[in-house]
Amino acid sequence: MSDATRVVREVLAQRAGESGALLPILHAVQDTLGHVPASAVPEIAEALNLSRAEVHGVVTYYHHFRDKPAARHVVQICRAEACQAMGADALVAHAQQRLGCAMHGNSQDGAFTLEPVFCLGLCASSPALMLDDEPHARMTPKSFDALLADARSAG
Known part of the structure; x- marks a missing residue:
């Protein structure tokens, strides 16, 4: 079994x-x-x-459920209206380009899974994302890249 x-x-x-x-x-x-x-x-x-x-x-x-294992690190970008109004679409496009995958996919190096999430409750400080269950607010492409670099260096 x-x-x-x-x-x-x-x-x-x-x-x-x-x-x-x-x-x-x-x-x-x-x-x-x-x-x-x-x-x-x-x-x-x-x-x-x-x-x-x-x-x-x-x-x-439900976007929460996966039918295959996630990569070592999971990036979930908020897709709710407040985050979209504050630039989440551009952040998603940047994340997809940087990771080389679409939503629900794994990065080319296999280290990251990119997923949508619908409202992290950080509407006043959007756009927001979670990296490995840790929320991050007021995200920009530059701060996204820094988070990825920190996650890669941490293992």
């Missing part, structure tokens, strides 16, 4: 009986494995008496 299968079965044993268990199960699987593997979808669907399409639809609908 693979580690992923073991994790999924442990999570299902703990949570499958809860009302509205799908999202908590998906969160627990991703928190443990770093993603929700495609192989987990049929098992989760069966345990919750849902179709595979329903589970897959939830995994793909």
